[in-house]
Amino acid sequence: MTSRSKSLADYPRPNVAVDIAVLTVAEGALNVVIQRDAEGRASLPGRFIRERHTVEQTVREVLELKLGLSPDHVRPHLLAVFSDPDRDPRGWTISIAHAVALPNVGLSGVIGELAPVTPTGRLASGEELLYDHAEIIAAATDTLRERYEDQADPDDLLRPPYTLSELRQLHEAVLGRPLMRDSFNRRVKPLLEPQLDADGKPATRIGGGRPARLYAKAAPTATFGWRLPSPRSEQDPGS
Missing domain, CATH: 3.90.79.10 (Nucleoside Triphosphate Pyrophosphohydrolase)
Structure with a gap:
């Protein structure tokens, strides 16, 4: 049946x-x-x-x-x-x-x-x-x-041009943890293009200290190559 x-x-x-x-x-x-x-x-x-x-x-x-x-x-x-x-x-x-x-x-x-x-x-x-x-x-x-x-701001949450500090603060907000400033700057700079003013000089922004260089993404799909370290991970690699 x-x-x-x-x-x-x-x-x-x-x-x-x-x-x-x-x-x-x-x-x-x-x-x-x-x-x-x-x-x-x-x-x-x-x-x-x-x-x-x-x-x-x-x-x-x-x-x-x-x-x-x-x-x-x-x-x-x-x-x-x-x-x-x-x-x-x-x-x-x-x-x-x-x-x-x-x-x-x-x-x-x-x-x-x-x-x-x-x-x-x-x-x-x-x-x-x-x-x-x-x-x-x-x-x-x-x-x-x-x-x-x-990646450096892959979803374009930050409107260019921006300073390295502004970009790092964005990543810290997304990741929910602090990042080492110098390490972050070393990794992100090769992926960014320094901006120029109307006279062809480096564009800067003054924000409470000395003028800071302005950047925009040069290669949207480029990657850091490895995950971003937090201060704890750099200070204590074995933890």
């Missing part, structure tokens, strides 16, 4: 959503954009995929309708699929999570609020998020930090 072949209608169908973690650096700290429901509970901006809509269309809808951002100028990348059957108490829901890092100046009109995150990707306030959105934020911050360990 042969078993009856099943049709698609015989299988359960989960809800499918797109959630986006928007990261930025503000006031010297890594932040994520959160939104609140009618009861004031925090979550990431997201949207269920409508019938006959693609994931890409839904990503654009979240950017435009939920965040007030131009989908033509923002390029979120696929982060991971979160599929724990119990992740959403409202019902079986799979989240196709995306992440994007944007300069703070580009988020002036964003729908939502900026919330600082810790080095482990949790909200610095200690507030809990709905569903498993804390896990999504942690994954997004992990991938962001991996890029910033290896």
Whole structure:
């Protein structure tokens, strides 16, 4: 006796959503954009995929309708699929999570609020998020930090031209730890192009001390070659 072949209608169908973690650096700290429901509970901006809509269309809808951002100028990348059957108490829901890092100046009109995150990707306030959105934020911050360990501002969070100190402070904010100034400067300088003023002389900026040289990225895809050390790792290599 042969078993009856099943049709698609015989299988359960989960809800499918797109959630986006928007990261930025503000006031010297890594932040994520959160939104609140009618009861004031925090979550990431997201949207269920409508019938006959693609994931890409839904990503654009979240950017435009939920965040007030131009989908033509923002390029979120696929982060991971979160599929724990119990992740959403409202019902079986799979989240196709995306992440994007944007300069703070580009988020002036964003729908939502900026919330600082810790080095482990949790909200610095200690507030809990709905569903498993804390896990999504942690994954997004992990991938962001991996890029910033290896490249000079790969997501262009800092508008050029900038000083070496400004660039190091940006990396410290993303990585969540202090960096050795001299070591950072040695590693980053080969990847930067010194800027010139209208007279062809080195462009500088005065910020509380002697004038500091201004730079911009010379090779956007170039890497440091190894991870950036913190003061502790340089002082105590065996730790």
